[in-house]
Amino acid sequence: MAQALNAGLLDEIRLDLVPVVLGDGVRMLDGIGVAPASFSAPEVIAGDGVTHPR
Numbered sequence: 001m002a003q004a005l006n007a008g009l010l011d012e013i014r015l016d017l018v019p020v021v022l023g024d025g026v027r028m029l030d031g032i033g034v035a036p037a038s039f040s041a042p043e044v045i046a047g048d049g050v051t052h053p054r
Helices: 002-006
Strands: 045-047 051-054
Touching: none
Parallel strands: none
Antiparallel strands: 045 051
16 A cells, blocks of 8 residues: 555545454555645544444
8 A cells, every 4th residue: 555655546545443453463554755645634434343444
């Protein structure tokens, strides 16, 4: 995702956040310099045990 964001190819990012700790992982937004686009305020949909920012 970082490469697509740096190249200006994303116009929307949707995530599903579930608060579970499983150990090591990959940081999703590592390697992003200055974001080539500005994003509006996120729409957040809260569910039972999950959050969906858009």
